[in-house]
Amino acid sequence: MFKSSALALPAAAVAAMWTGHAAAADKPVYAAPVAWVDVAPIPAVQAGPETPATQVLLDDSQTRLERSGGTFYSRRVVRIVKTEGLSGSGSRSVSWNPTAETVTLHTLAIRRGDQVIDLLQGGKDVLVIRRETNLERAMLDGRLTASIQIKDLQVGDVVDWAYTVHRTEPLLDNRGQTFERMGWAGKIGRYRVRIEWPQDNPVIWKASTGFPQPAVAKVDGFTRLNVDLTDAEAPKAPAGAPLRFLRVGELQASTYADWAEISRRMYPLYDKAAQLAPDSPVRAEIARIAAQTKDPKERAFAALQLVEDKTRYLALSMGDGGYRPAPADETWARRFGDCKGKTVLLLALLRGLGVGAEPAIVSTSGGDGMDERVAAAGQFNHIIVRARIDGKSYWLDGTRAGDKGGLDRLRPPGFRWALPVRAKGASLEPVEQPPLTEAQNDNRLHIDASAGLDKPAQVRVDILMRGDMARGFSRSLETAPKADVERGLKQTLSKSMSWITLETVEWKQAESGDLSITMTGTGAPEWRLNDDLGVRELKLDEGEGSGAAFPRRQPGPNDTAPFALRYPIFTRSSIEVVLPGKGEGFSVKGVNGEDAATGYRVAKSAKVVDGVARFETETRGEARELPFAQVDAANAAIRKAAYDVRIVRAPKGL
Structure with a gap:
């Protein structure tokens, strides 16, 4: 995975995702700010009835982007107003990549009236640690953290904290970027951002x-860009909006000319790493796959499975490993790699098999609105492969595991935008993700009540999973003991249907990757008398509803933005009740029809056919967003759906 080195405080720069070479800096330097930094006076305390537990008096960020790299100065001065503010203010820290960055600590002091208490003391109490925060995700980045515990902090103290980070990127011609976001509660005495x-x-x-x-x-x-505000308030993002509308109060700056420059600068690294040695063992794998099939799609999928199943994921982002992919031969030899290493291994395989392919950089979480942002390497954190076969794009991710069923079973990822890595450069390209055509979760509850209303009923639960849902669940089934899986499935079902006693649990995965789970047992359905109608009823639930309502927004930036919907989704659930006496005289109460007012297309049916009461619900997400103008109608539909019930009614006298 590409390595992000975004600094943690509000005015810090978002540095590039790929780390380059620089002089090792495994300890901070202790010095005053460089001459071009304008050190601001601390604003006077402004008391108020709504003052929070801590009050930010000064938030000051100053950045200089030069040919020799970027320098990022940050200072934050905070007053402890209440006892509640002490617990979250007892330390300060800054992290950095020692091969690409140097850190200079300027100030950490308590200002108590006229007294100034120096907490840095030339590094006497500064603890430098290597803290691998993503170790459990098989990611090693080698970053260091300088941490200082603040002693004797008291209510009324003012904590003054300032440092500078200098970053170089020589292999990227020291291209870089900075990022500022207004993200705080209450008001700031003085808020300043300067970029030059x-x-x-x-x-x-x-x-x-x-x-x-x-x-x-x-x-x-x-x-020079300059923003200088007093009593500044941060804009509030609109609740429930898509990501691109949540980016309020942000400033980006980049020395990259355009997206094509990033693509062009990355190309030599991936092209070289994907070249195989004449005696490479990978060539034997290419020959093996080629002998099995001439179909380019089958070849591509076999190559993908090889990378997924024969090399485990491990991200080594120390040194220049944060942006430079390990050679394909090296990844194969050690049987592990990060997204970059797995990508070049897959590229080498595909090229040897005659399948056209190229790397493509993506963001796993920030893709929405990528095309509206400035071009910067730090926008990305992942890389995959795009294969082109018969004019169609197939997006292949070697860091996945357990893909089955062939290339056409793979759905395009939800990254929204991708930047192909090409010798002549490329622009952002959309990753089109069509709606689902098959239910990814298809659940059926079968209740055989044919023996009578007061007799135990045979119960069967069938769950069919497809796509990524099946892939993810099957991986957990493979790694956990069978007894633990059975116990977990039984307990999960009992939370919503405690009247069922499950006896058997079985599952199997098809060659297509679909996963089916079958659970059987017995239960005592609760047929209760409806005094108003004089008949017994089986109420199957208290109403499915259609999810939570869309929130009402307060006035602010982008307050008329659309609402984000879950996409893509396609689920189906059904309940079947085999009735006594072939269903003679039985009826059902439930919704029949289709509605898309909630933003999702929901089709429901309730009927008795051939002695079986059957209820079915299908929910499809066909759009990513609900227009703001439709939200009131959507909420009304959600409230109405909350009263939907599914009831089986017996004839009188039964």
Whole structure:
């Protein structure tokens, strides 16, 4: 996985995802800020009846993007207002990549009235640790953290914390970016953002909705963006909106000219790493797959399965491993690799098999609205392969595991945008993800009550999973003891249907990857008398509903943005009740019809056919978003659905 080195405080830069070479810096330097930094005075305390537990007096970020790298100065001054503010204010820390960054600590002090208590003391109480925060996810990044515990902190103290991070990216020509987000509660006494760059190092910048328009000036051969506010409040993101509308109060700046430059600079790294040695063992794997089939889709899928199943995932992002892929031969020899290593191994296999393929950089979580942002390497954190066969794109991710059923069973990922890595560069391309055509979760509850209303009923639960749901669940089935899986499935079902006693649990996975689970047992359905109608009823639930309502938004930036929907989804559930006496005189109560007012297409049916009462619900997500103008109608439909019930009614006298 590509390695993000975003700094943790609000004004810090989002550095590139790939780390380059620099002088090792395994300890902070202790010094004053460089000359170009304008050290601000601390604003006076502004008391107020709604003051939170801590009050930010100063948030100051100053960035210089030069040919020699980026320098990021950050200072935050916070006053402890209440006892509740002590627990979250007892330490300060900064992390960095020692092969690409240096850290200079300027100030950590308590200001108590006229007294200034120096907590840095030249590093006396600074603890530097290597903390692998993603070790459980098989990710090693080698980052260091300098941490200082604040002693004798008291209510009324003002904590002054300032440091600078300098970053170089020589193999990317020291291209970089910075990022600012207004994300705090209450008001800040003074909020300042300053970004500057020399005239010969052009920067592209963009402010999102809710961020103050920066003043632009030319100062001593530099272009400078400046925002300086007093009593500043952060804009609030609109509840429930898609990601691109949640990015309010943001400022981006990048020294990359465009997306094509990123693509072009990455190409030599991946092209070289995917080249195999003349005696490479990977060539034997290519020959083996080629001998099995001439179909390019079958070849591509066999190559993908080889990378998925024969190399485990392990991200080594130390040194230049954060951006440079390990050679394909090396990944194969050690049988592990990160997304970059697995990508070049898959590329080598596909090229040897005559399948056209290229790397493609993506964001696993920030893809929505990528095309609206400035071009920056730090927007990405993952890389996959796009294979082209018969004019169709297939997106292949070697970090997955357990894919079955062939290339056409793979669905495009939900990353939204991808940047192909090409020698001449490329622009962002959309990753089209069509609606689902098959239910990914198909559940059926079969109740055989034919022996009579007061007799035990035979019960069978059938669950069919497809796609990623089946892939993920089957992996857990393979790794857990069978007894534990059975216990877990029984307990899960008992939470919603405690009247059922399950006796058997079986499962199997088809060659297509579909997973079926069957559970059988007995139960005592509760047929209760409806005094108003004088008949006995079996109420199967209290109403399925259609999910939580869409929240009402307060006025603010993007407050009329659409609402995000779950996409893609396609689920089906059904309940069958085999009735006594072939169902003579039985009836059902339930919804029959289709409605898309909630943003999802929901089809329901309730009927008695051939002595069986059957209820079915299908829910499909056909769009990613619900327009704001439709939210009131959607909420009304959700409230109405909450009263839907599924009832089987027996004839009188039974």
